Amino acid sequence: xxxxxIIFFLLFFFICIFYFVYFMPIFIYKIKAxxxxxxxxxxxxxRLIQLGCVQNIFLDFVFELRQNxxxxxxxxxxxxxxxxxxxxxxxxxxxxxxxxxxxxSFDQLCILSxxxxxxxxxxxxxxxxx
Numbered sequence: 001x002x003x004x005x006i007i008f009f010l011l012f013f014f015i016c017i018f019y020f021v022y023f024m025p026i027f028i029y030k031i032k033a034x035x036x037x038x039x040x041x042x043x044x045x046x047r048l049i050q051l052g053c054v055q056n057i058f059l060d061f062v063f064e065l066r067q068n069x070x071x072x073x074x075x076x077x078x079x080x081x082x083x084x085x086x087x088x089x090x091x092x093x094x095x096x097x098x099x100x101x102x103x104x105s106f107d108q109l110c111i112l113s114x115x116x117x118x119x120x121x122x123x124x125x126x127x128x129x130x
Contacts, residue, residue, distance in 0.1 A: 029045045029049055030042070032059070036060055036063055040074060044074050048078055051075070051078050051082060052082070053078040058077075061091070064091065065094070070091075072106060076106065080110045090109070090110065090113050093109055093113060096124070097109065100123075
């Protein structure tokens with residue numbers, strides 16, 4: 001009987017440790033994002049933690065985009081940011097594209113922003129993008 005109790009206790013202990021190690025960072029990141037006005041699901045939080053994109057400046061930027069009614073895939077935005085992209089430059093380009101109703105995808109805009117020094121002027125000139 002003691003062996004069964006010990007096995008049950010060890011199993012419960014390892015399940016608790018697994019829960020703490022796996023789910024707590026996701027839960028904490030979601031709380032951190034919520035405090036900054038950004039609501040993300042578990043999968044997004046997990047992916048952002050895996051990418052290492054946990055800076056407050058990133059969450060503030062996502063909140064700012066959502067205030068401007070720009071719904072962007074947060075994981076793609078994190079990948080752009082970690083590739084060295086300038087968030088403010090991208091926001092200005094996104095707002096310009098929406099205002100002028102230019103047909104360009106978010107991925108194309110990210111590529112332009114990473115390769116061109118001034119993507120907004122390129123968009124204003126109306127030059128071919130690809």
